[in-house]
Amino acid sequence: xxxxxxxxxxxxxxxxxxxxxxxxxxxxxxxxxxxxxxxxxxxxxxxxxxxxxxxxxxxxxxxxxxxxxxxxxxxxxxxxxxxxxxxxxxxxxxxxxxxxxxxxxxxxxxxxxxxxxxxxxxxxxxxxxxxxxxxxxxxxxxxxxxxxxxxxxxxxxxxxxxxxxxxxxxxxxxxxxxxxxxxxxxxxxxxxxxxxxxxxxxxxxxxxxxxxxxxxxxxxxxxxxxxxxxxxxxxxxxxxxxxxxxxxxxxxxxxxxxxxxxxxxxxxxxxxxxxxxxxxxxxxxxxxxxxxxxxxxxxxx
Numbered sequence: 001x002x003x004x005x006x007x008x009x010x011x012x013x014x015x016x017x018x019x020x021x022x023x024x025x026x027x028x029x030x031x032x033x034x035x036x037x038x039x040x041x042x043x044x045x046x047x048x049x050x051x052x053x054x055x056x057x058x059x060x061x062x063x064x065x066x067x068x069x070x071x072x073x074x075x076x077x078x079x080x081x082x083x084x085x086x087x088x089x090x091x092x093x094x095x096x097x098x099x100x101x102x103x104x105x106x107x108x109x110x111x112x113x114x115x116x117x118x119x120x121x122x123x124x125x126x127x128x129x130x131x132x133x134x135x136x137x138x139x140x141x142x143x144x145x146x147x148x149x150x151x152x153x154x155x156x157x158x159x160x161x162x163x164x165x166x167x168x169x170x171x172x173x174x175x176x177x178x179x180x181x182x183x184x185x186x187x188x189x190x191x192x193x194x195x196x197x198x199x200x201x202x203x204x205x206x207x208x209x210x211x212x213x214x215x216x217x218x219x220x221x222x223x224x225x226x227x228x229x230x231x232x233x234x235x236x237x238x239x240x241x242x243x244x245x246x247x248x249x250x251x252x253x254x255x256x257x258x259x260x261x262x263x264x265x266x267x268x269x270x271x272x273x274x275x276x277x278x279x280x281x282x283x284x285x286x287x288x289x290x291x292x293x294x295x296x297x298x299x300x301x
Contacts, residue, residue, distance in 0.1 A: 009197050016043075016185035017050040018169070019148050023130055023183045024057055026173035030130035030183070031088060033119075034060040036072035037248040038205055039134025041079070042194055043185060045203050047132075048083065058132065059086035063119050065111040066093040067229050067250040075206045090122030110253045120156040123180060130173065130181045138190045146184050154178035191246075195271055199264045211244040211262040222255025246271075 023030050034040045047056045080087045092114045095101045101114045137144040145160040149171045216223035217236050229252050243256035261270045
């Protein structure tokens with residue numbers, strides 16, 4: 001009797017597709033949380049595979065902080081047009097203007113935390129009962145606590161000690177009115193898996209992930225890109241360096257690293273020898289030991 005073996009990337013792909021199909025089967029109005037980063041791009045690509053030859057049945061939801069990389073927004077718009085999907089946008093600036101949230105002040109001010117209220121408002125306004133994210137367990141210790149189906153109460157809050165068991169891949173999406181779920185189809189992927197899969201599938205990614213010349217400032221042990229939102233402190237000097245970004249967030253908090261990896265093949269080689277975590281250059285994660293978990297408990301991605 002012959003045996004059939006799957007390549008490890010095929011196994012991860014199969015698992016993710018199963019979860020995406022379960023989301024579609026169990027929920028009324030699910031969406032994909034789309035940031036324009038490689039993980040949300042990967043989830044969208046997997047959704048395309050999961051339901052081919054039909055169109056992706058999920059809308060894409062983007063929380064626009066107003067401090068995005070211009071390249072990310074352009075990539076988002078191009079992808080939406082290419083895939084023919086609906087785009088839902090929650091605006092942090094609009095939430096600020098309405099008095100829903102208050103702008104942070106000071107040198108290290110960001111709009112990262114302000115995304116929580118904006119996201120929860122967008123979920124409520126659009127009657128979303130499941131938001132599919134690209135979070136992975138290897139990224140950060142708080143994300144390692146997530147299940148494939150992660151319950152949120154009627155305030156959008158997450159309780160890591162009260163997650164439902166997922167034995168034998170049986171997923172339970174039952175919830176009361178006002179509650180919703182987050183689903184994480186690529187939870188078991190590593191950063192290396194993501195890049196190997198992107199390379200294998202030849203998935204388009206923003207140029208920000210590839211090494212390129214950019215004006216930057218050395219701050220918080222990483223190269224912060226110069227933008228209209230960055231206020232230079234005394235003694236800081238703008239330099240032009242060849243850098244790339246391992247993870248994408250707001251332009252004000254996403255630190256770059258010096259690199260020569262300007263192709264997917266070079267990125268795979270570079271990541272294979274990395275010792276620092278993927279989010280090691282994100283200043284929003286350096287505010288405290290539990291910064292990510294604190295945000296997630298309140299309703300963050």
